[in-house]
Amino acid sequence: MTVEVAGPAALTAPTLAHLRSLGARATESSVTPTGPARFTAAGNGPGEVTAHAAWADVLPEADGADEATVQAASGMMHVHGRRDGGPRGLAVDYAATCASVLTVQGLLAALLSQARGGSGATEITTGADRAALLTLSQYLAAANAPEAEAVPSAPGGPPFTAACGTRFELEALEPAPWARFWRALDAPEEAIRSGWPTFQFRYATACAPIPQALHRTANEAAWPRIREAAAASGAEVCALRALAERTAEAIPDAPWTLTPYPGKTGPPSTARPLPADALPLSSLTVLEAGRRIQAPLAAHLFGLLGADVVRIEPPGGDPLRGMPPCTSGVSARWLALNRGKRAVEIDIKSPAGQAELRELAADADVFLHNWAPGKAEQWGLGADRLASVNPRLVYAYTSGWAGRLPDAPMGTDFMVQARTGAGEAARPADEPPAPSLMTLVDVLGGLVGAEAVLAGLLLRERTGRGVAVESSLLGAAETLTAPALRRAAEGQDPRRPAGFRRPLPTADGWVAPADHSARPAGAEAARLRDMTTDEAIAALRAQGRPVTAVTTDLATLPEDPRLHGAFTRDAHGSLVVPSPWRFA
Template sequence: MEALEVQPWRDFWKAVGAPAKDIANSWRAFAARHARAAAPLITTLAQCAARHRYTALFLIAERTGMGLCALRTLADRRADSDVRYDDDDDPWELRELPRDERDGLPAPPYTSSRPHTGFPQLPLGGLRVVESTRGVQGPLATSVLQALGAHVIRIEQPGGDPSRGAAPLAGGVSARFAALNAGKEIRQTDIRTAAGRSAGAETVAETDVFLHTWAPGEAARLRLDEEDLARARHTVRTPDGTPAPSLVTLLDVLGGHLAAESVLAALLARESGAATGRLRVDSSLLGASRGLLRPLLRGLDEAPGTQPAEAGLVAPTAEGLIAVGAGAGTTPAELATAPTAAWLGRLHAAGIPARAVVTDLAALPQDPALSAYFTHDGCARPTPPWSFA
């Protein structure tokens, strides 16, 4: 189940018959599920849900705005129509929108009326990106574009994004929020109002990229879909191995990078002349999950001769942990006989890749091998891993 706000959560569990006290007490833990890699459910809520059939719960969820879906097997996913097995199985879709003479669009190719200013030493210097996103996927995508030189304008609700206050804080702002949004220009706009939608369209009007993470159909409902924005100003380019819990929201992170990749593909198509009109890119967490599951969806895990070659291992030494590459011929029992430093010397001399494992995440930014990739500003934030000359 999924709820981004407390009201659908409260209405759903009230309709299911859960006690009001337990509903209130359960929300805080559920709201922190991503940061804690767990979403414990109060026993009474689970018991109340168990009294209903899934179809009944689904109807209640539809009525209250709660997101609900059944867990599905790999075989179920393989049967889906969007799972393809060719080389063009991209996790995002790029398409050129049809031109409509009634829109008064200029003849192709499109040229922006806005001068390209900014940081020309970066590939996207001078480009302008507007986002209306929340969570991880969208903000991460635009932070990648920002790191490549784009100027990013972030539209937030009046009072700011609620996730600004999520612990842990650094300088009065959520460290998680800062890691995804530092350096972006913030504009507070209530797009649920006519004035806010007009202001949003005006913000997008002179931009190269508009990226949002709204639910399907929400852009059309708000009258901020590509056709609406094109009529507002005609320089718009685009609307847009045992498993264990991890504090890295892997699917969101991959989804963010794939969203950035899809935007870059659209910009490249525009600049190269391969596309002459407005472009729309659609990406999703489902597409990212398809990328992660691709070998399993294709059944490669079951085919003979497709098992991975000898892998390395991570094992304790007499002092710490060590990660050893394939071909070392060592066993965990042997590694436990000497300190990590001694094993590193022996393995490197033999040409075997090996590295001490850092188990304290807070120590990673101070690791000499990694310190160059972090910026310290109340908290440690990753810096772009590239440079251009």
């Protein structure tokens, strides 16, 4: 594949890195600090495919001029800032990074369609604003549901700080290890009981108002004692790593691996050509056995691309279907990731259930899961076993650590942020390092996983052989922190400067200037406090400064004139964000 690239580095650099990792010969025709990006790819199919990536595709250009303004208008600053009690910008280019991965997906999907005999889309458009809304889809769906959250939203959350000053993340997936850990440190019982619900729901609410008594308990304990308590209780702790520490560790070029099954190259697909108006994955079947966010989101994207997605659920169905808040009796958050999928209930822990899943895999194109390490092999559902029943299967494992870090803790979002330095990269230099309680790497991990599967499907069409694919939360974190790690490796400060992407208060809200726009300070910032948001925007734009209002209530976003008509509702009445791509 050859690719010609033009546009701003923030939108092109991650895309270029991933395309080159796939073997593409990519050349940059021009690099611009602002504006849209353009990628023209030519494979061994009948023609070229062009992808356009812009900062704003559903937002007006004036309100989506760069990373900062997209974060502000989409509600990302609001969600990330919930634990702090006010909007905060992510110091990493999260919307641009997600848009870059979605751009690669769009290119691969269009080339796959050509390889399958389709004559459909040759123009793909995505935007950082579309990517931002996709990453926020669960929060948006919950905020626009008719029910309230199960726990109140209020400032607060991990990390905790030990007596020596070590800042650390704690993970416990069940209440028993949580309680045992805190009891080992002599925490008050009432604080242990009241702290669990908010800690448990922090993945959903992006905040965790944990009782101060627990923070004091941690602060009075030595780090060795905290580690001993975790080891004895079944909970896990991870000290926050600095980005400078990460530069000493080996980081591969690609966030995933693609391993074709051994044996001779087979014939290309003999499936009948796709209709001209078919989506790229039409007539393909994806089996998904996922939990939480990473694998379900990847499978959701395949559904948007036309695949028939069959979700494997335990007997009785996925318990998260009832997670509040609900719309028409179904969890709004669950619908954001799983609407449109067919469900099949299978007890994968039983021999009969394992045999049933192998039968389904024999006729599938993709099998996708994010089970704990070793579980697939234990159940006879590993890549080798399923390849024996379907040599053309793309077997996809979206893991936590990809087996690369021997000392790695539990492979969950906030632990990965802590271990990889993402918690430091996400905040500017005047804020203490802390993993964002917005699920950054779970969501990006789902996007990276979908990208890898699409690459595997394209490779299968070209070689006739199935492919084993592994992606990870670790790989997603490395994609996100790559610019900061480069700065650290070059001896520069890996963190963004004090006040970076910090919104400015007005008399009735907040505004966020673009990154390249001089940040108002002193008397000028004080004058903005006395203006309404509309007045502040008009004043700054009159000076040639790109700026937009910061969304601070996700429930108002569907009626926001900046996004008028962008949202729809599904059959349950739950909010649906726009597709991350437009095909033409």
